[in-house]
Amino acid sequence: MTATIAALSSGAGKAGVAVVRLSGPAVGAALRQIAGGAPTPRMAALRRLRGAAGEEIDRALVLFLPGPASFTGEDVAEFHVHGGRAVIAALIDTLTAIPGIRLAEPGEFTRRAVENGKLDLTAAEGIADLVEAETAGQRRQALRQAGGALERAASAWRAELTRALALLEAEIDFPDEEDVPALFAVATATATRLVGEVEAALAGAARGERLREGARIVIAGPPNAGKSTLLNALARRDVAIVSAIPGTTRDTIEVHLDLDGYPATLIDTAGLRQTEDPVEAIGVARALDRAGSADLVVWLSPADAPADPPDLAVPLLRVATKRDRIDSPPQRCDLAISALTGAGLETLTDRLAQAARAALEGGEAALVTRARHRRELEAMAVHLGRVAAADAATPVEFAAEDLRLAVRAIGRLTGSVDIDEIYDVIFRQFCIGK
Numbered sequence: 033m034t035a036t037i038a039a040l041s042s043g044a045g046k047a048g049v050a051v052v053r054l055s056g057p058a059v060g061a062a063l064r065q066i067a068g069g070a071p072t073p074r075m076a077a078l079r080r081l082r083g084a085a086g087e088e089i090d091r092a093l094v095l096f097l098p099g100p101a102s103f104t105g106e107d108v109a110e111f112h113v114h115g116g117r118a119v120i121a122a123l124i125d126t127l128t129a130i131p132g133i134r135l136a137e138p139g140e141f142t143r144r145a146v147e148n149g150k151l152d153l154t155a156a157e158g159i160a161d162l163v164e165a166e167t168a169g170q171r172r173q174a175l176r177q178a179g180g181a182l183e184r185a186a187s188a189w190r191a192e193l194t195r196a197l198a199l200l201e202a203e204i205d206f207p208d209e210e211d212v213p214a215l216f217a218v219a220t221a222t223a224t225r226l227v228g229e230v231e232a233a234l235a236g237a238a239r240g241e242r243l244r245e246g247a248r249i250v251i252a253g254p255p256n257a258g259k260s261t262l263l264n265a266l267a268r269r270d271v272a273i274v275s276a277i278p279g280t281t282r283d284t285i286e287v288h289l290d291l292d293g294y295p296a297t298l299i300d301t302a303g304l305r306q307t308e309d310p311v312e313a314i315g316v317a318r319a320l321d322r323a324g325s326a327d328l329v330v331w332l333s334p335a336d337a338p339a340d341p342p343d344l345a346v347p348l349l350r351v352a353t354k355r356d357r358i359d360s361p362p363q364r365c366d367l368a369i370s371a372l373t374g375a376g377l378e379t380l381t382d383r384l385a386q387a388a389r390a391a392l393e394g395g396e397a398a399l400v401t402r403a404r405h406r407r408e409l410e411a412m413a414v415h416l417g418r419v420a421a422a423d424a425a426t427p428v429e430f431a432a433e434d435l436r437l438a439v440r441a442i443g444r445l446t447g448s449v450d451i452d453e454i455y456d457v458i459f460r461q462f463c464i465g466k
């Protein structure tokens with residue numbers, strides 16, 4: 033029999049209210065044992081919860097959501113208890129002592145929802161992203177995904193491909209030489225159109241994936257330029273060590289920023305110079321590596337000792353810092369700041385927000401938000417491309433096989449091809465209680 037699973041679904045730690053969720057066939061029995069019976073479905077009821085020895089655990093709001101009209105598709109109960117550690121521990125211990133009830137694994141509630149057809153895999157990923165979302169843009173993107181944006185596109189593609197495939201299979205089973213060209217024309221026309229749609233979805237993939245992860249902005253420059261001082265000023269806390277000794281920073285140091293609703297990772301790096309110190313040399317190599325894959329490099333050099341950046345194939349903003357040290361206007365820069373006095377920092381923040389927007393705009397509307405989606409759609413495009421290019425010399429069986437493989441790629445995307453490995457990889461990234 034399916035196990036009934038229990039977990040704390042709200043955040044860990046003390047809170048006013050904590051929500052413990054229970055899903056599976058033993059929900060009714062559990063409600064009888066600890067809450068004096070199941071409340072009216074979908075109505076909140078105030079109940080005394082009792083432990084195994086009959087002692088009171090807490091007074092709680094209890095919800096009974098009978099399947100299949102529940103999040104998981106199974107019978108579900110929710111206990112809204114006072115959010116103290118001892119209350120939560122007592123309730124979870126009592127629940128898991130009931131036969132057939134165990135602790136949920138990470139992501140197991142959502143996994144059951146997918147397995148019971150309540151959500152497809154891409155919508156489940158949207159829910160995970162919604163929990164992780166740190167900025168308004170990420171929240172909107174996750175909500176679209178959780179609402180089934182990619183799921184709807186995928187199921188429309190699947191329906192069309194299945195129709196084209198059925199025509200070709202009829203031709204294989206009941207060959208009639210005269211029909212072949214007409215059926216082939218339908219299949220190639222469908223494939224051609226869908227390749228276009230899939231490629232349009234893939235075109236937005238970079239932005240979609242980037243919005244989930246945030247724009248990468250790297251601060252680079254000569255040693256002692258004031259890079260770490262700037263990172264601390266923008267982060268508004270002491271993240272990196274600052275000192276008058278050149279070569280202070282070795283490892284890259286990252287902070288997350290919300291730039292006008294666009295998420296960004298700001299990365300401080302080791303000062304660029306030739307060095308005999310092997311550890312510092314590793315830091316310099318890392319700095320160049322990060323700078324090379326950034327959405328924007330802030331090239332920082334002191335106003336009183338301007339330095340030129342190395343050749344980089346990424347957008348660059350030249351910033352002169354330590355503006356407080358010179359009287360004349362700084363040379364060879366796009367803007368000047370002083371991390372010490374705060375002068376120019378607002379303008380710099382605006383420029384960073386512009387860069388993040390340029391890198392991420394459109395990511396909200398992107399259908400593809402993960403490398404996993406991109407891989408499956410790329411596979412689909414390859415197979416459809418072959419069908420689109422088929423001609424009279426192409427055996428019908430070959431075209432049919434490519435259509436079948438394209439449908440399979442959609443199945444892996446949406447989770448309708450039941451592949452445990454895929455499920456394991458995806459749901460392990462969820463938190464417990466989700």
Ligand SMILES: Nc1nc2c(ncn2[C@@H]2O[C@H](COP(=O)(O)OP(=O)(O)OP(=O)(O)O)[C@@H](O)[C@H]2O)c(=O)[nH]1
Nearest residue numbers: 255256257258259260261275279280281303371372
């Ligand atoms: N006058 C002035 N001094 C600054 C300013 N920004 C940083 N400094 C000083 O410059 C020195 C070096 O600052 P850091 O932030 O450690 O420089 P860095 O570029 O991170 O140095 P490395 O990590 O060693 O490459 C420190 O003594 C800072 O106090 C500024 O805007 N004005």
Ligand SMILES: [K+]
Nearest residue numbers: 256275277280
């Ligand atoms: K330094």
Ligand SMILES: [Mg+2]
Nearest residue numbers: 259260280281
């Ligand atoms: Mg530093």
